[in-house]
Amino acid sequence: MSAEVSVVPVVVDTANSPYASLKPVPINAVRLADRFWEPRRRINRDITIPLQYRHLEETGRIDNMRRASGKKSIPFEGIHFNDSDVHKWLEAAAWAFATDPSPDLARLIDQAALEIADMQQPNGYLHSYFVFEKEAERWTNTRFMHELYVAGHFIQAAVAHYRSTGETKLLQVAERLAGHIIDTFGPAEEGKRAEADGHPEIEMALVELYRATGETRYLDQAKFFVDVRQGMGRMNRAEYELKPFREYDRVIGHAVCAVYLTSGVTDVLAETGDPTLRTALERIWDNMVFKQLYVTGGIGSRWDNEAFGRDYELPSERAYTETCAAIGSVMWNHRMLALEGDARFADLLEHTLYNAVLPGLSLDGQSYFYQNPLADDGTHRREEWFGCACCPPNVARLLAQLPGYFYSTGPDSVYVNLYAEGSAEIQLPEEGQTVRLTTRTQYPWDGDIEVEVKSGGDFGIFLRIPAWCEEGASLEVAGERFGKALMPGSYAEIRREWQAGDKVRLRLPMPARRLEAHPYSVDTSGRVALMRGPLLYCVEKVDNPGFDLRDLVLGDEADFTGSFEPELLNGVVILQGRASVVPPDLGWQHRLYRQKTAAPAPAPHTVNLTAVPYYAWANRDPGQMLVWLRSK
């Protein structure tokens, strides 16, 4: 262990990354006390994480490890990469422990850590599937067997465990595993396997292991895996042209693979500054965000290969939009934000959190969506677990990490990326100065945000002016109107000699907004989606029982007003307004196509329409759901 590495629970530790613009704030330096995120994080700690551990036990995932370490003589159960679910769970538990330590959680963490560590082979190998009769197959099918993906998730868990507990035992296991990987993968001329894993993940893990230990060979190995790769992962299809990462100008193929890869590349870039990686990342980000992003922030439209489609291929009802892909996008944008310090990454991070990650989890924290459609007939429901259970522990670790996303630090300054009631105690990197902030707000339900500086000093506060707030944002600093224009989609820099008790007051108006999509997006043609503040809305049958949602047409003049309903869906602002319903057209009986005539459509009648936040859908009686509403 090199002396200058500090043991604090930071997620993606760019504190010493030479090419990162922003540095991280440890997750235990931020205390959320809001009514939106913190209750979810409490459910995550108290219900989701213990329940997931039970699933891991009951589905044989931990028994597979006991089998591998010789403690149990049983057949391997489930999918060959199931260890990764245990690793991701352990990472979630470690981050949860960092902010809210408890003896029960510590006991579960110790148990899982023990079962994992005990199955390590003498040469460092660690994967319960490839033991005994399967030992000879280790590393022989990196394209499909995901051994490096599983290893990466373990290494990330070990780093989280080390940073959250200060204990080095799992980190040592991870270093032995990483050493074995370095011995196995490398240039062909060294007699090593010159190939990358079908599922990216190891790249991120090795950079974080480098950051935790200071050992540059882990960084070098991550660079090797980036350089040697052809394709973006899991591209087992003739339709994809496989080429080195630097040559891509778009996201392609399996969505989770793609954003796990771009996350790892961003990690490498933060350490190396390689301009060719930066150029490729920016091109790829532009393509994803301007051509392949759902209005939810979700990505990966195709069921076939869980993949990105062509540009503008964004079907609503048949959207795949895996929960893990949205989480991968959060991971990537979190890293891009640290790299560039540009608010557009924080904008997308926030939007994706609320509207693409959160829908993946039920309000009770006990069931999950794998796919997240934007329209449904009422049959798509969350499930308690999956045979391929990647999404549940991924959601848990993201919620556990969440406080680490709220703030960053730059030169003599604090960046406020996300808004929620709570407080933070933030160490500025250069001078050891500590900034204490308290935030009061009902965000995301209300756009009034008050940040109180509890400790004086000369530093900057960068407040994010969300891109969604296109009009009317205003800012007061210590009772005075902020002098500069506020640009949506940027950080407002407030630099002054702060007095303890100084208050910053940001007002972000939250009228209901009507979005339209690019005309090349065929599925959303002639339709609008409703948003309010950072939240996307949808219409559910249970609130609108009197008509078929497909017959709904919004007029341009319709006005939607928000009102907080404390009893509904754990407390949400609903949107209400008037809309038209087109009655069934008898001309369509027993027809799917007909000659277009100028004959007027049947006269619509007016109805009251209620919309709820999309993240909360499918938590009540099953029924139709629709995000994109027909519009006049």
Added chain:
Amino acid sequence: MSAEVSVVPVVVDTANSPYASLKPVPINAVRLADRFWEPRRRINRDITIPLQYRHLEETGRIDNMRRASGKKSIPFEGIHFNDSDVHKWLEAAAWAFATDPSPDLARLIDQAALEIADMQQPNGYLHSYFVFEKEAERWTNTRFMHELYVAGHFIQAAVAHYRSTGETKLLQVAERLAGHIIDTFGPAEEGKRAEADGHPEIEMALVELYRATGETRYLDQAKFFVDVRQGMGRMNRAEYELKPFREYDRVIGHAVCAVYLTSGVTDVLAETGDPTLRTALERIWDNMVFKQLYVTGGIGSRWDNEAFGRDYELPSERAYTETCAAIGSVMWNHRMLALEGDARFADLLEHTLYNAVLPGLSLDGQSYFYQNPLADDGTHRREEWFGCACCPPNVARLLAQLPGYFYSTGPDSVYVNLYAEGSAEIQLPEEGQTVRLTTRTQYPWDGDIEVEVKSGGDFGIFLRIPAWCEEGASLEVAGERFGKALMPGSYAEIRREWQAGDKVRLRLPMPARRLEAHPYSVDTSGRVALMRGPLLYCVEKVDNPGFDLRDLVLGDEADFTGSFEPELLNGVVILQGRASVVPPDLGWQHRLYRQKTAAPAPAPHTVNLTAVPYYAWANRDPGQMLVWLRSK
């Protein structure tokens, strides 16, 4: 062989089926002499069929059979059901031989027949994959290995070979195979396997074998397979509820499986009259046609599992619409037409032939589409062959069978189902009366059709008034206006004492028509498709190079006129008219979504638009293609 079975080349022989309304006309009783189909059939005989045989040889498909019969000691090559491609090819060749015998074709047929027959096992089993080390696996995985599917294609080929050549050798091979299947599959209480194949096909084959031999046990076995089945085939997904055929009220799952199954059930129904099968078939047909049919006639929208989607799930660019599924729909509608004598089945058969089957084949007869999208960016191109090569020989056998679809007979009457220049000599079933007809028309390019009765007599002619001709159809019989109203989508019955030389003249106006789709079909919202006569049109970039097809908007008033271009695409009527092009909206740069405003869109400019028949797309320089055009 029972004496009353006649050896004539009929496709789906309902001549003695007690519950069929119509009886078939042998394919060699019809001579097409038109400029549309007959040149395609000539290419099929002279180029496609010989070239496909070469592919069968070069890809090891026939060598697999030589291996199974001990002639070659080589490894099995390709997919386990590859024999079926040889069988389908043989069926195609046999039907081609029936209308156009040639020594070269006879030689190829004999060669293939020999290689197939020689690999039959002593117990009747016939499948090149399951020999030697795989023998023990025979019939152990009917859900996925498709042995009965392969067997069914062989039996169909053997029946075609028998009916086309009069030779019984292959038919005897088929009977031995069918006997082995009967010994193996049946009620569990008889110690047999009580299960159906994952891929339907054997049902049709056994009914035709029954019709060719008079052996009722083949029909009984087909009934058994219909009764024992759960699901519609290949439903290897949790998302499908598996249940007996009679309980379905919709098409579901793998599209080819579904329509092969309904075809086989229709065959069983024609023999048994089981009313529960009829009810199910009618419900399923209604669902397919009114909720799940592309405007091309294509079916099966999902790439995932090559399956039907939900109702109205009909994406254009991401349409799967396998060529084989369209062929399966033709097979089913051909059988339903024979069963019910209802013109709606002939309407769909014609529409599917022109607009969903034909696009699967290049104009030169040498390359094929597996998937048939309704919009493309220019990257989807036909291929010369496939690893899974189901489509190419399926197209070949359909073209070879085609004359058999043009006419049927009913009590004392001839049904004219399809229109093309040519002649026919049709035996009426009851009295042995022979009707000779000559048709003169430029159909499908022109709707003037003259049918001359060459031999007098007292019989009815049922002329199909196509459903597409909603207005203006007129009919003259022997120079006099037909007395009854013509109903589009029905047969006009003309019954009289015919004199040789009597002429029937049907006029079907062919203005360009603008179709709209049901409002629940999200992908076609605000769009129109162009048709003329029975043909669907599309717009290709190569004819419209000056703009992005996605920027095209058709006004309601735009008038399209057709003109025949003899040099273009082997001679087609193109549609030309004026349309608008919306210039790129700068407000969409670097945006995928934006707040909807009332601001006017940039002013469009007017362009000349050229549309070509959809079947002919992708035969010139690659570029964008679009069926559904934005409409004001």
